[in-house]
Amino acid sequence: NAGVTQTPKFRILKIGQSMTLQCTQDMNHNYMYWYRQDPGMGLKLIYYSVGAGITDKGEVPNGYNVSRSTTEDFPLRLELAAPSQTSVYFCATSSGSGYEQYFGPGTRLTVT
Amino acid sequence: QQPVQSPQAVILREGEDAVINCSSSKALYSVHWYRQKHGEAPVFLMILLKGGEQKGHEKISASFNEKKQQSSLYLTASQLSYSGTYFCGTDEWGANNLFFGTGTRLTVIP
Numbered sequence: 001n002a003g004v005t006q007t008p009k010f011r012i013l014k015i016g017q018s019m020t021l022q023c024t025q026d027m028n029h030n031y032m033y034w035y036r037q038d039p040g041m042g043l044k045l046i047y048y049s050v051g052a053g054i055t056d057k058g059e060v061p062n063g064y065n066v067s068r069s070t071t072e073d074f075p076l077r078l079e080l081a082a083p084s085q086t087s088v089y090f091c092a093t094s095s096g097s098g099y100e101q102y103f104g105p106g107t108r109l110t111v112t
Numbered sequence: 113q114q115p116v117q118s119p120q121a122v123i124l125r126e127g128e129d130a131v132i133n134c135s136s137s138k139a140l141y142s143v144h145w146y147r148q149k150h151g152e153a154p155v156f157l158m159i160l161l162k163g164g165e166q167k168g169h170e171k172i173s174a175s176f177n178e179k180k181q182q183s184s185l186y187l188t189a190s191q192l193s194y195s196g197t198y199f200c201g202t203d204e205w206g207a208n209n210l211f212f213g214t215g216t217r218l219t220v221i222p
Contacts, residue, residue, distance in 0.1 A: 031208055042114070042199055042212035043154070050207075058209060090153060097208045098142055098161055101201075103153035 001026050004104035006091050012110045013081040021076040021107050023091030031094040032074040033058075033101065034066065036087040043090065049074055081111045113137060115202045117213030124190045124220050132185040132216045134200030143183040144201040144210060145174055154199060157185070190220045 007022045025032065030051045035043040045058030049068040063085060065077040078085060088108050092101040116135045124130055134143060142161045146154035158167050160176035160183055167174055171188045187194055197217045201210030 033209075035212075040215075042117075042214045043201075043210075044212070045209055048207075048209055059211070094208050097203075097206050098159065099208070100144065100156035100159055101208070101210070102156070105153050 003027060004091055004093055004102055006089075006104040006107050008107060009105070010108045012112065013078075015081060015083065015111060017081050018077070018079050019081070019109075021078070021089055021091075021109075023074045023076070023104060024072050025074075025091075025093045025102075025104075026072065027093055027095075027102065028071065029093035029095050029102075030071065031096060031101075032068065033092040033094070034064070034074070034076045035090045035092065036060065036085075037090060037106075038087050046076065046089075078109075083111050085109065086111045113204070114211050115200055115213045117200055117216055119216060120214070121217040122219070124187075124194075124218065126192060126220055126222055127189055130187045130190060130218060132187075132198050132200075132218075134183045134185070134202070134213055136181050136202050136204075138204065139180045140202050140204055141180075141206040142203045143174075143176055144203070145183075145185050146199045146201065147196045148199065148215075149196040157198075187218070190218075192220050192222065194218060195220045 033048045034046040047066040049055045091104040145157040148154040163178045163180045197215040
C-alpha cells in the first residue's frame with residue numbers, strides 16, 4: 001500500500017500562474033485534509049473533507065480551492081499564485097474523528 | 113485557536129529527560145502529538161481523548177489534564193533518534209480539524 005501520495009514534490013510558479021497539487025490515498029479513509037507549513041512554523045489547515053462530495057474551509061482557505069469527487073483523491077487548486085503561498089503543502093487522511101492523521105510526503109512550492 | 117507550546121527548543125544529552133507542554137484556552141475534544149524530522153512529513157505519536165488520560169509509547173508518554181486544556185509529552189532516557197520537532201495538534205469540536213502549535217525543536221546530542 002502506498003498510503004498517501006502527493007505530486008509534484010517540488011514546483012516553482014511565477015506570480016499569477018495557477019496549478020493543482022494532487023493528493024491520492026489508498027487507505028479508504030473518509031477524512032482528508034490540506035495543510036500548509038511555512039518555514040519554522042506549525043501546520044495550518046487550508047481545507048478539509050469528510051467524504052466524497054463534502055468539503056469545507058479550514059483556518060487559511062483564501063487563494064485556494066478543493067474538490068472531492070472520489071474517496072481516493074483530494075486535489076488542491078491554487079489560482080493566481082502569490083509569493084505568500086510559498087510554503088510546503090501536506091495532504092493528510094484520517095479514518096474519522098478521534099483518530100490519527102497520516103501525512104503525505106509534501107509538496108514544496110515556491111512562488112516568485 | 114492555536115495552542116501554546118513550550119519550550120520552543122531544548123537540547124538534551126543522550127539519556128536525559130524532557131517535557132513538552134501544550135496549552136489551550138478552552139476545553140478540547142482531543143490532543144494529538146506528532147514528530148517531524150527535517151524535510152519529512154509529521155509522524156503520529158499518540159492521541160489523548162479523555163480528561164486525566166495518560167498514554168505511553170515506549171519511552172515516550174503523554175498526559176491530558178482533567179480540564180482537557182493542557183497536555184504534556186514526556187520523553188525519558190532520550191535517544192539520538194528522538195531529535196526532531198514535536199507538534200501538538202488540538203481538536204476543539206470533535207471534527208478532527210487540528211490547530212497545531214508552533215513546535216518544539218528537540219536536539220539530542222551524544
